[in-house]
Amino acid sequence: MVNKLNKKNVVFLGTFLPRECGLATFTQDLINELELISDFNPPRVVAVNNNSTYAYGKKVMMNFNQNHKWEYIRIALELNRSNIDLLVIQHEFGIYGGESGEYVLDLAERLTIPFIVIFHTVLTAPNPKQHHIVARLGELSCLSITMAQSTVADLHAIYGIAADKVSMIHHGVPKVETESREQLKAHYGYADRQIVSTFGFLSPGKGIEYAIEAMSGVKDSHPDALYIVWGKTHPVVKREVGEVYRQKLVDLVSRLELHDNVIFVDKLLTQEEVVHSLVLSDIYMTPYLGKEQAVSGTLAYGIGYGRVIISTPYRYATEMLAEGRGLLANFRDPKSLEKSILDIMDHPDKKKQMEQKTLDLGRTMMWNQIVKQYATLIRESVKTQYTIQGSVI
Numbered sequence: 001m002v003n004k005l006n007k008k009n010v011v012f013l014g015t016f017l018p019r020e021c022g023l024a025t026f027t028q029d030l031i032n033e034l035e036l037i038s039d040f041n042p043p044r045v046v047a048v049n050n051n052s053t054y055a056y057g058k059k060v061m062m063n064f065n066q067n068h069k070w071e072y073i074r075i076a077l078e079l080n081r082s083n084i085d086l087l088v089i090q091h092e093f094g095i096y097g098g099e100s101g102e103y104v105l106d107l108a109e110r111l112t113i114p115f116i117v118i119f120h121t122v123l124t125a126p127n128p129k130q131h132h133i134v135a136r137l138g139e140l141s142c143l144s145i146t147m148a149q150s151t152v153a154d155l156h157a158i159y160g161i162a163a164d165k166v167s168m169i170h171h172g173v174p175k176v177e178t179e180s181r182e183q184l185k186a187h188y189g190y191a192d193r194q195i196v197s198t199f200g201f202l203s204p205g206k207g208i209e210y211a212i213e214a215m216s217g218v219k220d221s222h223p224d225a226l227y228i229v230w231g232k233t234h235p236v237v238k239r240e241v242g243e244v245y246r247q248k249l250v251d252l253v254s255r256l257e258l259h260d261n262v263i264f265v266d267k268l269l270t271q272e273e274v275v276h277s278l279v280l281s282d283i284y285m286t287p288y289l290g291k292e293q294a295v296s297g298t299l300a301y302g303i304g305y306g307r308v309i310i311s312t313p314y315r316y317a318t319e320m321l322a323e324g325r326g327l328l329a330n331f332r333d334p335k336s337l338e339k340s341i342l343d344i345m346d347h348p349d350k351k352k353q354m355e356q357k358t359l360d361l362g363r364t365m366m367w368n369q370i371v372k373q374y375a376t377l378i379r380e381s382v383k384t385q386y387t388i389q390g391s392v393i
C-alpha cells in the first residue's frame with residue numbers, strides 16, 4: 001500500500017562522480033534537478049566502479065566493481081528489499097562487465113521493482129550480444145528513453161521494443177550565468193581573437209587532428225583565429241596507452257607551425273569552465289570520426305549556449321544541426337572543415353542568424369526544463385506499476 005502523499009524514491013544505476021566519465025556528469029546533473037521537485041525525495045545512486053575506488057558522497061547508497069558478476073545479483077536483491085519506487089538504469093555498453101556489458105542483465109532480470117533505462121548508445125548494426133542486451137533491457141523495463149528522435153524508431157524496428165515503451169528526451173544542459181563572449185575572451189586572455197573550440201576527454205575517435213590541419217588554411221586569411229582544445233585525455237585511453245594521442249596532436253601543431261593558432265588546455269574542466277569555454281567561442285566544433293554516434297553531450301552543450309557548430313555528419317549531429325543550426329563537414333577532411341570555418345568567419349550575418357536558430361532549440365534543453373519530462377515519465381511509470389499490482393497510488 002502506497003500513500004498518495006509519499007514522495008517518490010528513485011535510484012540511478014551507473015557511473016558517478018568523482019569517476020571521470022561523461023555519463024557520471026549526466027547522472028549528477030539530473031539528480032541535482034530532481035532534488036528540487038517537491039514530490040521526490042533526494043535521489044540516490046548505485047555507482048558502478050572500474051578497478052578503482054572512489055570517495056563518493058552521501059548520494060551513493062551502494063557501489064560495486066563492474067567486473068564482479070555476482071555483485072549484480074546482490075545489488076538487485078538489495079534493491080528489491082528496499083523502499084525504492086523505481087530504478088533508472090543508465091546504459092552504455094562499456095560501463096558494465098562481461099561481453100558488451102552483459103552483466104547488467106543479471107541485475108535487470110532479478111528486479112521486482114520497476115525500472116526505466118536511458119540508452120546513451122543505440123547502434124544501427126549491433127552484434128548479436130549487443131542486440132540481445134538492448135532488446136532484453138527494453139523488454140524488461142517499463143520505459144526506454146533515448147536522446148535523439150532518429151533512435152526512437154531504431155529501438156522499435158531493430159531491437160523490437162514496443163513503440164509505446166519508447167520516449168525521446170533531449171540531453172540536458174546545465175544553466176550557468178556568465179559574462180558576455182567579449183568579456184570572457186578578455187578574462188581568459190583571448191581578446192580580439194576569433195575562437196574555435198572543442199571540449200571533452202581526448203581520444204583518437206574525436207578527430208582533433210583533422211581540425212588542427214584545417215586551422216593551417218584558416219590562419220592564412222584569419223591570422224587571429226585560435227583553436228582551443230579543452231580537456232584531458234580520456235582516463236581509459238591514458239591508462240591503456242598513455243598520452244600517445246595528445247603527443248601526436250602536439251607534434252602536428254609543431255609541424256604545421258600553428259603555435260599561435262592552436263592551444264591545448266590539459267585539465268578536467270569544472271562545469272563553470274565548460275560553459276565559459278562555450279560562451280567565449282565563436283565556433284564550436286565536433287570533428288568526430290564515428291558515424292554511428294547517437295548522442296554527444298558536448299554538442300548538446302554547444303546547442304544549449306547557442307554557438308555556431310561545425311561537425312562531421314555523425315547521427316546526432318545530422319539531426320541536431322538540421323534547419324540551419326550548424327554546418328556539416330566531411331569525415332576525415334581538413335579542407336571541408338576549413339571551408340566551413342571560413343564560411344562562418346567571413347559572413348558575420350550568417351553567424352548571427354545561425355546562433356539564434358541554435359539558441360532557440362538550446363533554451364528547451366536546459367536541465368531545469370528537461371527534468372520536468374523525466375519527472376513526468378517517472379511518475380507515470382511508478383503509477384502504472386502499482387496500478388498493475390492492485391495498490392492505491
